[in-house]
Amino acid sequence: MITLNDTKIKIFKFITEFGDWIVLVSITLLAFIILKNKKHSIYILANLIISSGIMSVIKLIFRRERPEGMLVTETSYSYPSGHTFISLAFYGFIIYLISKSNLNKKIKNIINIVLIILILLVGTSRVYLNAHYPTDVLGGFLAAGIYLIIYIKIIEKLEGGTNEKKKKRKE
Secondary structure (H helix, E strand, C coil): CCCHHHHHHHHHHHHHHHCHHHHHHHHHHHHHHCCCHHHHHHHHHHHHHHHHHHHHHHHHHHCCCCCCCCCCCCCCCCCCCCCHHHHHHHHHHHHHHHCCCCCHHHHHHHHHHHHHHHHHHHHHHHHHCCCCCHHHHHHHHHHHHHHHHHHHHHHHHHHHCHHHHHHHHCC
């Protein structure tokens, strides 16, 4: 059984912010500043907008009420967890871009592991803070996973296929 205490609540409130609009928009703006490939910045922004829209539509379809006794203030419906959905869609796409980058393999692995842990912690925080039922978080992960696969396939089509396909065309 999870016991609530002030320190854990503060930690999980901090973690949950990584799935919040202010943080995600800030990271997106930062991408426009630091990324040399501006197309990737546009893909990150488009991903944030599209995934947010899809998640909002799903919430309106299910209209599930939130649990009582939330430790954070939320006004939207509970299913699926928006923080979880957006975190997987957003950071999952960042993981994809990092995996395709020219960064050192060790650095890629470290960043990707940190982002995977962050995604899982955001989902965990939503249940710990009683903002969602566990099924809301699982539904958020599932729906975002499906969305992310489709979004990446679309990006790969826009880019002319994956690197492996490009290599085969050159041969």
